[in-house]
Amino acid sequence: MRKMSAVKVPHHKNTAGMASERVTPPDEVLLPLVFNAHRVIPNEPVVAVGDHVYVGQLIAEARDKSTAPLHATVSGTVVSIDEDAVVTSGKVKAIRIKSDGKMEKDPTLKAPVVNSVEEFLAACKDSGIVGLGGAAYPLHGKLSAILKAPIKTVLINGAECEPYITCDHRTMLENAAEMKAGIEQLKKWLKSEKFVIGIESNKPDAIAYLRDYFKDDSSVEIKKLASVYPQGAKQVLLFNATGIIVKKGERLAAHGVIIMNVTTLAKMGEFFTTGMPYVERTITVDGSAIANPRNIVIPIGTSIDYAVKQCGGFKAEPGRIILGGPMMGKTVDTLDAPIAKATNAIVALAEKDCLELKETPCIHCGKCVEHCPLNLNPMMFSNVMELKNDDMKAMMLENGAINVCMECGSCSFVCPAHRPLAATNHTAKGFLKKYQAAHAEAQEGGSKK
Ligand code: SF4
Numbered sequence: 001m002r003k004m005s006a007v008k009v010p011h012h013k014n015t016a017g018m019a020s021e022r023v024t025p026p027d028e029v030l031l032p033l034v035f036n037a038h039r040v041i042p043n044e045p046v047v048a049v050g051d052h053v054y055v056g057q058l059i060a061e062a063r064d065k066s067t068a069p070l071h072a073t074v075s076g077t078v079v080s081i082d083e084d085a086v087v088t089s090g091k092v093k094a095i096r097i098k099s100d101g102k103m104e105k106d107p108t109l110k111a112p113v114v115n116s117v118e119e120f121l122a123a124c125k126d127s128g129i130v131g132l133g134g135a136a137y138p139l140h141g142k143l144s145a146i147l148k149a150p151i152k153t154v155l156i157n158g159a160e161c162e163p164y165i166t167c168d169h170r171t172m173l174e175n176a177a178e179m180k181a182g183i184e185q186l187k188k189w190l191k192s193e194k195f196v197i198g199i200e201s202n203k204p205d206a207i208a209y210l211r212d213y214f215k216d217d218s219s220v221e222i223k224k225l226a227s228v229y230p231q232g233a234k235q236v237l238l239f240n241a242t243g244i245i246v247k248k249g250e251r252l253a254a255h256g257v258i259i260m261n262v263t264t265l266a267k268m269g270e271f272f273t274t275g276m277p278y279v280e281r282t283i284t285v286d287g288s289a290i291a292n293p294r295n296i297v298i299p300i301g302t303s304i305d306y307a308v309k310q311c312g313g314f315k316a317e318p319g320r321i322i323l324g325g326p327m328m329g330k331t332v333d334t335l336d337a338p339i340a341k342a343t344n345a346i347v348a349l350a351e352k353d354c355l356e357l358k359e360t361p362c363i364h365c366g367k368c369v370e371h372c373p374l375n376l377n378p379m380m381f382s383n384v385m386e387l388k389n390d391d392m393k394a395m396m397l398e399n400g401a402i403n404v405c406m407e408c409g410s411c412s413f414v415c416p417a418h419r420p421l422a423a424t425n426h427t428a429k430g431f432l433k434k435y436q437a438a439h440a441e442a443q444e445g446g447s448k449k
């Protein structure tokens with residue numbers, strides 16, 4: 001089968017052999033009411049300052065179908081509901097809980113009892129689980145695709161192609177029982193028949209372990225994939241694991257397939273077994289500035305600073321601290337920001353490893369086009385963004401399918417002129433979104449006259 005274009009990036013999977021270790025919970029957590037810059041309707045707090053809360057207790061309801069409820073991740077007291085808390089996506093409203101150090105679980109929690117697909121989706125919503133592969137889209141939102149069309153195949157993403165990050169790898173080695181519990185729920189309520197777990201070849205232990213673990217279940221296939229970047233990107237994984245290509249404007253579910261991150265699946269299995277909503281996760285803390293890289297289990301809402309201290313602190317002045325991996329992660333400028341639901345890693349690179357490469361003019365080598373997995377033309381997008389005429393700019397970006405760009409960074413990585421192509425694409429997508437919204441509004445205004 002033809003493979004999509006890809007790049008070879010250094011793996012740096014230094015923590016792959018390190019089991020997840022639960023660390024002493026922090027003294028306080030900060031839980032934003034907006035999980036993601038794209039989710040504009042904040043959750044509604046259902047607790048007040050001074051309230052005592054247990055681990056797993058609901059503290060904020062979702063008011064929008066694109067978000068998920070929020071639960072206390074430590075037991076203790078709500079000390080503030082900050083209007084302008086600093087998180088990685090800017091300043092948002094957030095609930096601060098001071099821990100009582102007991103980590104007492106909500107005594108009312110129990111495994112959900114489900115009798116229909118609607119109740120199953122409602123339970124998924126109650127779990128507070130979001131997509132843990134990066135997009136943070138709520139689990140119930142994704143699975144509600146079943147209400148429109150059958151989902152025959154669930155593609156489970158265990159590729160973890162970003163350098164440094166190994167927490168999904170650890171999930172596959174440590175949480176197969178929870179993964180199995182998740183698969184059983186999907187079989188029961190979605191009536192899915194095939195489960196393909198896609199894993200890069202640089203995780204031979206996970207491939208061997210899961211093949212053995214699921215050997216008596218013919219509905220589960222462990223698919224070994226090449227260790228190339230961005231193997232874990234939705235479109236790339238889908239094509240390489242199933243041969244399916246989703247055309248522009250088409251929905252993945254129309255092919256009877258959904259894609260789910262491996263840790264999302266395990267967290268779902270855990271929730272349906274124990275009733276404990278999504279309150280903690282394993283993150284990888286690594287990079288040349290970290291003293292003792294490791295995989296740690298911490299409550300959501302723990303500060304970056306606390307997580308780094310659990311790994312021995314910095315051994316060198318960090319030049320760049322990234323939430324997520326170096327290809328698609330987000331650089332942060334404050335250690336006070338909390339670990340979000342979908343944060344899978346903190347990568348801190350020493351100053352000496354963060355040399356700014358000087359951008360030079362494009363030499364038209366074509367490498368960015370050649371290596372784009374989606375056959376886009378990043379060089380063209382970059383040139384278009386120089387145009388002064390907004391109408392022309394919007395038309396060319398739209399025709400070039402800028403919105404399809406998944407900002408994987410492969411084009412920037414291979415560009416010999418060190419052009420920030422993926423970052424430019426991000427700006428271009430923002431420009432096009434605003435342009436289209438302004439035009440839709442103008443048209444609507446015109447049609448009302
Ligand atoms: S960032 Fe976008 S344009 Fe660049 S390689 Fe990835 S998908 Fe293609």
Ligand code: SF4
Nearest residue numbers: 362363365366368415
């Ligand atoms: S890789 Fe860089 S130098 Fe080569 S065509 Fe693309 S933008 Fe130009």
